[in-house]
Amino acid sequence: MFYCCGITEKGKMPHNEDALLIGGEVLINGKTECTLGAPFIAAVSDGVSGENAGEIASQMCLELVRSIRVSSPEQLRESLMEVHRRLSGYSQIDPISHNMQTTLCGFAVTDAGRALVFNVGDSRLYRFRAGHIRQISRDQSLVQMLLDKGTITSEEKKDYVHRNIISPAFGNTKNDPVIDIDELEGGLEYGDILLLCSDGLSDFLSSYEIQEIMQLPKPLKKRLDMLAAAALIRGGNDNITAVACLYEHDSAAARLNE
Numbered sequence: 001m002f003y004c005c006g007i008t009e010k011g012k013m014p015h016n017e018d019a020l021l022i023g024g025e026v027l028i029n030g031k032t033e034c035t036l037g038a039p040f041i042a043a044v045s046d047g048v049s050g051e052n053a054g055e056i057a058s059q060m061c062l063e064l065v066r067s068i069r070v071s072s073p074e075q076l077r078e079s080l081m082e083v084h085r086r087l088s089g090y091s092q093i094d095p096i097s098h099n100m101q102t103t104l105c106g107f108a109v110t111d112a113g114r115a116l117v118f119n120v121g122d123s124r125l126y127r128f129r130a131g132h133i134r135q136i137s138r139d140q141s142l143v144q145m146l147l148d149k150g151t152i153t154s155e156e157k158k159d160y161v162h163r164n165i166i167s168p169a170f171g172n173t174k175n176d177p178v179i180d181i182d183e184l185e186g187g188l189e190y191g192d193i194l195l196l197c198s199d200g201l202s203d204f205l206s207s208y209e210i211q212e213i214m215q216l217p218k219p220l221k222k223r224l225d226m227l228a229a230a231a232l233i234r235g236g237n238d239n240i241t242a243v244a245c246l247y248e249h250d251s252a253a254a255r256l257n258e
Contacts, residue, residue, distance in 0.1 A: 001248050002109070004042060005033035005221040007228055008241040011200055017047030017054035018198050018241040021062040021106065028059050033221055036245075038113055041065060043106025044123050044241050046198040048169050053091075057102035057171050061087060070108040073181050076116055080104070080179050087171035101169040105137055105196055107184065115184035115194075120177040121169045123241075124202050126210065127184075128193040133211040136194075138180060140167040192247045193220070197227075200238035204231040220244050 008027055010016040019028045021043040023036050045061045047054020064083040070076045083104075091097045103121025110116065117125055119137040126133050168175040193214065201210075205227065213226050228240045 002036045002040070002245045003033070003220065003248055004036055004243065004245040005031070005224055006042075006241070006243040007031045007221075007224050008044075009228060009239065011232060011236040011238055011240045013237065013239055015055060016239045017049070017058055018200065018239040019045045019055075019058040019062050020196075020241050020243050021045070021066055022243060022245075024066055026059060026062045026066060028055070031221070031224075038109045039070060039111050041068060041070070041106060041108045042194070042196060042243050042245055043104060043118075044196045044198050044243055045105075045170075046103045046121065046123050046200070046239070046241070048101040048103065048121075048166070053097040053100040054102065056097050057087060057091075057100035060090070061102045061104055061170050065104070065106070068108070070110050070116060073116055073183070076108060076118065077179055077181050080118060080120075080181075081176070084170045084172075084177055088173050091171055092173055099171070099173050101171040103166065103198070104170050107194055107196075113188070115188050117180075117182055117184050119180045121166050122202075123196065123198045126195040126197075126207070127186075128195055128211070128214045129189065129191070131211075131215055133195075133207055133214060135207060136184065140178070140180070188247050190247055190249055194245045194247075196241075196243040198239060198241040200236070200240040201227060201231050201242055203238065204234035204236070220246055 004022045006020045008018050023040045045058035047058040068079045091100045103123045105119045105123035107117045122139045125137040168177045
């Protein structure tokens with residue numbers, strides 16, 4: 001069983017182009033929590049700035065993703081590519097949404113209890129285990145590519161002028177995205193927390209700062225509130241979305257989070 005909670009808000013922006021998915025629920029504003037058993041999908045989606053209708057792209061993407069039943073990495077990849085094709089097709093016939101694009105980062109728990117992680121763009125998946133956090137996803141961004149090549153340093157990455165440029169995302173009408181799909185390294189252990197977030201959180205808080213808040217002896221939904229508040233204090237000039245799923249033996253942990 002998993003105790004899951006999520007928050008998505010506009011931050012200091014005029015409207016919210018983020019969305020989140022937990023199980024069958026797509027949320028475009030506010031908070032949610034639930035307890036889920038396998039199979040299910042959790043994900044965050046962030047409409048690409050500089051393109052049209054980001055809020056439509058992110059919500060539509062997750063509404064399509066929530067109907068996917070995952071059986072294998074290959075089947076998941078094809079299902080996600082179909083989501084991309086449908087977004088791209090819609091944006092080509094709707095002038096208001098032309099070339100709308102969105103990131104997508106999440107994980108799917110199969111009937112067999114396998115956790116498959118997937119990512120396109122620069123939203124992120126972390127695993128919090130035994131008091132320590134680790135980034136699982138890899139950013140599909142220009143700054144990550146430059147960092148990998150040694151062109152810039154980790155410090156330079158934070159303030160790089162083109163840090164918001166990402167690889168082709170879902171809905172791109174010219175190029176298909178490259179979907180990263182892997183089985184969760186190290187599997188799942190009871191007590192693990194899988195944390196998803198848009199770059200409205202990860203751009204303002206370092207992994208260490210996220211870890212410090214996740215270590216606090218507070219209900220999980222309260223820790224998400226604190227992460228969002230900390231990002232707002234740091235600037236908050238982006239939408240903020242986070243989803244946390246705690247892998248537990250039974251519903252006891254969920255009751256402790258009430």
